[in-house]
Amino acid sequence: xxxxxRSPMAAPRSFVWSRRVFLTLLTVFVAVPVYVMLSSxxxxxxxxxxxxxxxxxxxxxxxxxxxxxxxPLGRYFVNSLIVAGAATVCSVVIAVFAAYAVSRxxxxxxxxxxxxxxxxxxxxxxxxxxxxxxxYVNIGNATGVALFGSRGGLILTYLTFSLPxxxxxxIGYFASVPRELDEAALVDGxxxxxxxxxxxxxxxxxxxxxxxxxxFMTAWSEVLFASVMTNDTTRxxxxxxxxxxxxxxxxxxxxxxxxxxVSVPVVAGFLLLQRYLVAGLTAGAVK
Amino acid sequence: xxxxxAPPQGKRAAPGAAxxxxxxxxxxxxxxxxxxxxxxxxxxxxxxxxPMVYGLLMSFKELTQFYIRDWTTAPWKGLDNYRVxxxxxxxxxxxxxxxxxxxxxxxxxxxxxxxxxxxTTAVYLQESFRGRGLLRGLFLIPYALPMYAAVITWTxxxxxxxxxxxxxxxxxxxxxxxPPFWLLGDNSFWALLVVSVWKGWPFAFLIVMAGLxxxxxxxxxxxxxxxxxxxxxxxxxxxxxxxxVNQVLxxxxxxxxxxxxxxxxxxxxxxxxxxxxxxxxxxxxxSFVTWNFGTGSAMSVLLLLFLLVVTAVYLLITSRGRxxxxx
Numbered sequence: 001x002x003x004x005x006r007s008p009m010a011a012p013r014s015f016v017w018s019r020r021v022f023l024t025l026l027t028v029f030v031a032v033p034v035y036v037m038l039s040s041x042x043x044x045x046x047x048x049x050x051x052x053x054x055x056x057x058x059x060x061x062x063x064x065x066x067x068x069x070x071x072p073l074g075r076y077f078v079n080s081l082i083v084a085g086a087a088t089v090c091s092v093v094i095a096v097f098a099a100y101a102v103s104r105x106x107x108x109x110x111x112x113x114x115x116x117x118x119x120x121x122x123x124x125x126x127x128x129x130x131x132x133x134x135x136y137v138n139i140g141n142a143t144g145v146a147l148f149g150s151r152g153g154l155i156l157t158y159l160t161f162s163l164p165x166x167x168x169x170x171i172g173y174f175a176s177v178p179r180e181l182d183e184a185a186l187v188d189g190x191x192x193x194x195x196x197x198x199x200x201x202x203x204x205x206x207x208x209x210x211x212x213x214x215x216f217m218t219a220w221s222e223v224l225f226a227s228v229m230t231n232d233t234t235r236x237x238x239x240x241x242x243x244x245x246x247x248x249x250x251x252x253x254x255x256x257x258x259x260x261x262v263s264v265p266v267v268a269g270f271l272l273l274q275r276y277l278v279a280g281l282t283a284g285a286v287k
Numbered sequence: 288x289x290x291x292x293a294p295p296q297g298k299r300a301a302p303g304a305a306x307x308x309x310x311x312x313x314x315x316x317x318x319x320x321x322x323x324x325x326x327x328x329x330x331x332x333x334x335x336x337x338p339m340v341y342g343l344l345m346s347f348k349e350l351t352q353f354y355i356r357d358w359t360t361a362p363w364k365g366l367d368n369y370r371v372x373x374x375x376x377x378x379x380x381x382x383x384x385x386x387x388x389x390x391x392x393x394x395x396x397x398x399x400x401x402x403x404x405x406x407t408t409a410v411y412l413q414e415s416f417r418g419r420g421l422l423r424g425l426f427l428i429p430y431a432l433p434m435y436a437a438v439i440t441w442t443x444x445x446x447x448x449x450x451x452x453x454x455x456x457x458x459x460x461x462x463x464x465x466p467p468f469w470l471l472g473d474n475s476f477w478a479l480l481v482v483s484v485w486k487g488w489p490f491a492f493l494i495v496m497a498g499l500x501x502x503x504x505x506x507x508x509x510x511x512x513x514x515x516x517x518x519x520x521x522x523x524x525x526x527x528x529x530x531x532v533n534q535v536l537x538x539x540x541x542x543x544x545x546x547x548x549x550x551x552x553x554x555x556x557x558x559x560x561x562x563x564x565x566x567x568x569x570x571x572x573x574s575f576v577t578w579n580f581g582t583g584s585a586m587s588v589l590l591l592l593f594l595l596v597v598t599a600v601y602l603l604i605t606s607r608g609r610x611x612x613x614x
Contacts, residue, residue, distance in 0.1 A: 012516070012517065019416075022411060023408070023411060023422060026404070027422065027425065029485065030425060030426055030429060030485070031425065032444075032451070033429075033441060034428060036440055036444055036451055037436075048443075048449060049449055050449060051449060051458070052450060052451045052453075052454035094326045094327050094330065097323040097327070098323060098324050098327035100323060101321075101323035102320075102324075104320075105319065107320040110320075113324065116331070116336075117327070117331060120331065121539075121542070122542045122594055123335070124545075124546035124548075124590055124591065124594070125548060125567070126546070126548060126571060126590075127339065127342055128335065128338045128339070128342070129571070130342060130574055130580050130583055130584055130587070131337075131338035131339070131345060131584070132338045134345070135333075156330070156333070156334060157334055160330045160331065160333070161334075163327060163331065167327065192319055217433075220433055221433045221435065222549075223434070223435055223549045223553060224549060224567075224571075228575075237433070237435075238433070238435045241435055241439060242439075252443050252446075252449070255439060255443065259435075259436035259439055259440060260436075262433055262436055263436045266431060266432070267432060270427065270430075271424050274427060277493070278496060
């Protein structure tokens with residue numbers, strides 16, 4: 001009833017309480033694994049092999065030193081950086097061109113293109129795994145270009161995986177950049193590419209950042225293709241992290257330390273760019 | 288002063304004064320969009336479409352380890368691979384059917400919970416209060432974490448003797464006399480579900496949050512002045528405004544969850560327990576453990592057909608529902 005002294009927009013007490021209870025429970029659910037990761041990475045081995053303890057007895061930084069020698073984590077790290085970095089850069093550049101074509105031009109086959117590209121998003125990865133495996137092996141046998149087992153093959157695969165979603169999001173984002181802007185640039189003497197690079201891309205920076213983050217995370221986290229298509233020298237973190245478990249003993253403290261180390265760059269980047277990501281999704285996915 | 292490309296609405300600029308004299312403007316207009324699409328098209332062809340045709344062909348061949356080096360020499364088998372996959376009286380068919388049902392149940396529960404948690408949280412965080420930004424950052428961490436790092440942490444927590452879950456349930460709450468196994472046997476289904484929801488719900492949260500930003504605040508003010516409570520505002524304003532977002536969100540969650548390979552693969556290793564034998568991992572095993580790519584491909588094609596049918600029916604039903612609702 002509006003007769004209460006509170007303004008009608010103020011949250012009623014029952015709402016505030018239900019919010020508190022719900023968000024507290026959810027915070028516990030979300031935070032506990034993060035806490036386990038952090039606290040276990042600071043425990044000596046015997047403390048993670050016995051019964052679980054909430055509070056670490058002895059604190060040690062040795063897991064963070066040992067992770068680099070137990071398995072060649074440094075090499076995996078470099079591999080992941082190269083693969084995810086190259087896949088991201090290529091994917092974003094290609095998606096920018098494709099999205100520009102779709103958002104600014106009328107051409108035959110436009111609908112077929114967008115529908116086909118988007119529908120690949122629904123196909124199970126396992127459907128491509130076997131044929132792509134054979135295709136890469138066959139290309140290797142026929143031309144000598146080693147795609148199977150190489151970083152190049154993985155880069156090619158990952159950049160294609162993030163393309164559909166990236167193109168889709170960028171189309172939405174470019175559509176929100178007023179056309180008058182690039183038309184003005186054309187009038188001022190820029191070519192179509194000049195208009196794209198000098199006007200549309202700068203105006204769509206949040207969308208491009210969102211797509212970059214998405215493409216990088218996709219490549220950094222992929223497990224299925226990495227487990228089949230890499231060998232000892234090209235192995236990425238996604239597969240390499242499991243090497244701690246195949247030894248005689250499972251070094252849980254080192255696994256947790258390594259998980260934390262490989263997570264920090266991605267999580268930090270994600271949280272810093274969070275605003276862009278929400279803005280990018282609002283323009284791309286929601287419209 | 289003449290544009291080199293036609294304004295997209297169809298207003299045609301007169302050719303002739305094009306800026307690059309080497310190529311006539313009209314040719315450029317026609318070819319430029321295709322030129323821009325070439326890299327994307329080439330990659331889609333190489334990594335998605337050609338392998339799909341390959342996969343379709345492979346599913347009609349007897350592709351065992353003897354033929355992998357040169358798969359073109361493998362003998363044609365017609366529909367035999369499909370017959371093996373869907374003959375539910377044989378162990379292969381029965382296992383596939385079992386895996387299919389497990390995946391259906393798992394997907395329904397996981398998508399439902401992810402959507403519910405994501406939507407509830409987005410609604411609760413809609414208006415500002417102290418600590419909102421902090422919570423939003425925290426809630427996005429499971430999504431931002433590399434998937435394998437998150438799942439491997441859960442693997443540790445689910446360990447029978449040194450994991451957190453049994454420590455809480457058995458030692459602190461006393462719910463079980465004996466510490467149960469979570470990554471073996473029937474319990475593995477629930478373990479997989481918890482992990483899947485934990486890392487899946489923030490995506491729903493992110494999308495719904497983005498969707499809610501497009502709902503005008505005046506709507507809520509007007510509703511509140513009219514005496515509508517929170518619950519009514521949720522039902523009459525929030526949920527209807529989200530219908531187009533939800534249509535896409537639920538579909539995407541469904542496809543990702545149904546096809547999920549990574550979570551069970553990292554959680555259980557190469558052989559998932561029966562109770563958590565999701566269809567992707569089932570096909571992976573059927574292919575790489577026995578090196579029988581023909582049957583594996585047939586199973587993949589069947590999976591794709593199933594997903595196509597479900598997606599088509601879903602889009603048909605939800606689009607009609609939204610149209611008749613006047614959305």
